[in-house]
Amino acid sequence: MSVSTVFNLWRPLDAxxxxxxxxxxxxxxxxxxxxxxxxxxxxxxxxADIKNxxxxxxxxxxxxxxQWMKHATSYAKGKGLDYSNIPKTLQSFVLFKNPxxxxxxxxxxxxxxxxxxxxxxxxxxIIEQLLNNxxxxxxxxxxxxxxxxxxxxxxxxxxxxxxxxxxxxxxSYDVIKVMDLYLKVSDLQRINVAASxxxxxxxxxxxxxxxxxxxxxxxxxxxxxxxxxxxxQLASAFIFLFIAGQETSAAFLSTMMYHLGIDKELxxxxxxxxxxxxxxxxxxxxxxxPVQLLGRINTELVEFNGLQILPESTFTLCIGAGNRDPEIxxxxxxxxxxxxxxxxxxxxxxxxxxxxxxxxLDLAKSTLSxxxxxxxxxxxxxxxxxxxxxxxxxxxxxxLEVSLKK
Amino acid sequence: xxxxxxxIVIERYFVKLVAxxxxxxxxxxxxDDTFHALGFDSISAVFFMEKIEHEYKVxxxxxxxxxxxxxxxxxxxxxxxxx
Ligand code: HEM
Numbered sequence: 001m002s003v004s005t006v007f008n009l010w011r012p013l014d015a016x017x018x019x020x021x022x023x024x025x026x027x028x029x030x031x032x033x034x035x036x037x038x039x040x041x042x043x044x045x046x047x048a049d050i051k052n053x054x055x056x057x058x059x060x061x062x063x064x065x066x067q068w069m070k071h072a073t074s075y076a077k078g079k080g081l082d083y084s085n086i087p088k089t090l091q092s093f094v095l096f097k098n099p100x101x102x103x104x105x106x107x108x109x110x111x112x113x114x115x116x117x118x119x120x121x122x123x124x125x126i127i128e129q130l131l132n133n134x135x136x137x138x139x140x141x142x143x144x145x146x147x148x149x150x151x152x153x154x155x156x157x158x159x160x161x162x163x164x165x166x167x168x169x170x171x172s173y174d175v176i177k178v179m180d181l182y183l184k185v186s187d188l189q190r191i192n193v194a195a196s197x198x199x200x201x202x203x204x205x206x207x208x209x210x211x212x213x214x215x216x217x218x219x220x221x222x223x224x225x226x227x228x229x230x231x232x233q234l235a236s237a238f239i240f241l242f243i244a245g246q247e248t249s250a251a252f253l254s255t256m257m258y259h260l261g262i263d264k265e266l267x268x269x270x271x272x273x274x275x276x277x278x279x280x281x282x283x284x285x286x287x288x289x290p291v292q293l294l295g296r297i298n299t300e301l302v303e304f305n306g307l308q309i310l311p312e313s314t315f316t317l318c319i320g321a322g323n324r325d326p327e328i329x330x331x332x333x334x335x336x337x338x339x340x341x342x343x344x345x346x347x348x349x350x351x352x353x354x355x356x357x358x359x360x361l362d363l364a365k366s367t368l369s370x371x372x373x374x375x376x377x378x379x380x381x382x383x384x385x386x387x388x389x390x391x392x393x394x395x396x397x398x399x400l401e402v403s404l405k406k
Numbered sequence: 407x408x409x410x411x412x413x414i415v416i417e418r419y420f421v422k423l424v425a426x427x428x429x430x431x432x433x434x435x436x437x438d439d440t441f442h443a444l445g446f447d448s449i450s451a452v453f454f455m456e457k458i459e460h461e462y463k464v465x466x467x468x469x470x471x472x473x474x475x476x477x478x479x480x481x482x483x484x485x486x487x488x489x
Binding site (some may be wrong): 008011012013037038039040068071072075076079182183184185186188 | 442448449450452453455456467468469472473475
């Protein structure tokens, strides 16, 4: 078969798409809402299709990244490379489980999660402290606030000693890269090293829970190991709880700040209480969601848009596209704070829907409320040059230079 | 070396890599076959691309493998990156 270079519509790594994926999504959604990409994946961009897939636990299963990593590891082994820490680290991620196991994992975690008294006041205290440390006339919001805030909050709720968190943080940001769709050998190497470190740390914790805060969730999960997980499996489950909310929350806090900084009117509307904090934050999650792509695999032949799709195909769901589907949202390209909300897809849908959603919303609302009540103006001094991480699964600014004015 | 010659040299190197990868004989590998038809998948692609980056000291986006899906096309692209 002879092939000539054709223009591929699926080009998520192009610089213009990394900078702003929304025009790209819009074109996909309009012209090919179910698109068979050159990579073999099926790209889904309509709200209704995404919701149908996420809500269908019979015909669609999660765990495609784990499956890929397992295959990649055994392939690498044949070449004399050892990445075995990656699948070990991912083995008990609740996100990669399917029913009936998923139900048991989720129940085990959720019981302790929902009982944890999480006080938004605590978050304001942390924000205040972090802002006091920052030089208000020009600081990097990403490294000063957006990254440490979720790190501290999650360490607290899990009961991990805060002194350990800085080293755990950098490993977390490396391991979460497993969610990225297109990796290179150098990425696998880096992920494997970080995975090995995290696995070692959390396995020690599983063996010696006495070093933990006994009010924290990890201590309770170890005490009530109803699934009879091994120390290594416990470690893997905890690693996911530790990393799931970090880059995602850091990404959202930075993106939120970016929108408030570039759109003065938006900031004033929020500061003057024109819409509730809840509605405002939800609308920003819809408008520019941090998690951009989710993956599923179909267990049987399915039909979408008149196309028959063979079993075991990979589906890539574009959350950022679904959240701006004009079939669902009027004027989707506009931020309308008090928009009558059809729940957006920012936190997923169905059995895997984000377990940390209320915590993520609390972090966002507390930050927004603190900043809008303490400062009159947010100035961004990036000279309009914004660099986004090349990770296409989580959309995050590399840095955001801001000045806050009282 | 002329442009066309250089491309042929790159193609030959790719053919060797593919033969190695698939334990096949060099004669059976057609430079206009798709990598998919030659037996590659998303995992072998990652390691194949690394060999090319290393050999030619270029940086390739992981999607190049799919955007230039034959030996001839990918060799042409890699050649365009070599100064
Ligand atoms: C801005 C912040 C966050 C966003 C945008 C976000 C988004 C998501 C999304 C889209 C999913 C579904 C994934 C899928 O279906 O494939 C998910 C799952 C999950 N999230 Fe979050 N998340 C955030 C913060 C957090 C936090 C703070 C935590 C907890 C510390 C957390 C814990 C989880 C867990 C445990 C799951 C898996 C649930 C399951 O598989 O049953 N997330 N999240």
